[in-house]
Amino acid sequence: MNAMGVTDSGHLSALDGRLLRRAIQLSASAAAKGNMAFGALLGDPEGNILLEAENTTFTERNPLNHAETNLVNMAVASLDPELIAAATLYTSCEPCAMCSGAMYWGGINRTVYAMSEHDLLDITGVSDHCPTMRGVGCRAILNSGQRHIEVSGPHLVEEACAVQLDYFAARSPESS
Ligand SMILES: [Zn+2]
Numbered sequence: 001m002n003a004m005g006v007t008d009s010g011h012l013s014a015l016d017g018r019l020l021r022r023a024i025q026l027s028a029s030a031a032a033k034g035n036m037a038f039g040a041l042l043g044d045p046e047g048n049i050l051l052e053a054e055n056t057t058f059t060e061r062n063p064l065n066h067a068e069t070n071l072v073n074m075a076v077a078s079l080d081p082e083l084i085a086a087a088t089l090y091t092s093c094e095p096c097a098m099c100s101g102a103m104y105w106g107g108i109n110r111t112v113y114a115m116s117e118h119d120l121l122d123i124t125g126v127s128d129h130c131p132t133m134r135g136v137g138c139r140a141i142l143n144s145g146q147r148h149i150e151v152s153g154p155h156l157v158e159e160a161c162a163v164q165l166d167y168f169a170a171r172s173p174e175s176s
Pocket of ligand 1: 096099100
């Protein structure tokens with residue numbers, strides 16, 4: 001537990017898969033409300049959902065309101081640090097640099113994500129609407145910290161990408 005940096009876990013357990021699918025559902029829910037199609041949740045080691053969050057960048061007019069950063073803000077405001085430290089952040093898309101930083105500073109030590117930042121960039125391309133960062137990746141951020149953090153992903157990529165593709169197809173019919 002004293003080791004620092006990122007441990008990669010490639011296996012997706014049934015428990016993780018169930019909660020990750022819920023995060024993907026939340027990404028579709030966010031899009032249905034007029035936001036970017038990203039969802040995240042915090043789960044305890046037994047698979048109970050502690051908190052759920054969606055991207056709210058448009059409805060709350062705040063470009064910082066990514067799903068994971070929203071989730072971390074909710075968590076630190078409402079949960080004990082010990083509970084947060086033992087929890088897992090499940091997210092429909094790999095945490096960006098900002099959300100990876102929020103996860104780290106918020107005290108979360110494990111994340112499981114669906115589509116990768118590269119997968120997202122493949123879909124968004126160069127975009128003012130969704131200017132995806134180019135391959136920073138959550139591991140580079142989390143690996144620079146002073147705690148041991150477990151990262152698992154990408155998983156369920158087709159399911160997560162399908163929500164993004166629907167989102168962009170609905171937004172830009174001419175590009176489909
Ligand atoms: Zn983010």
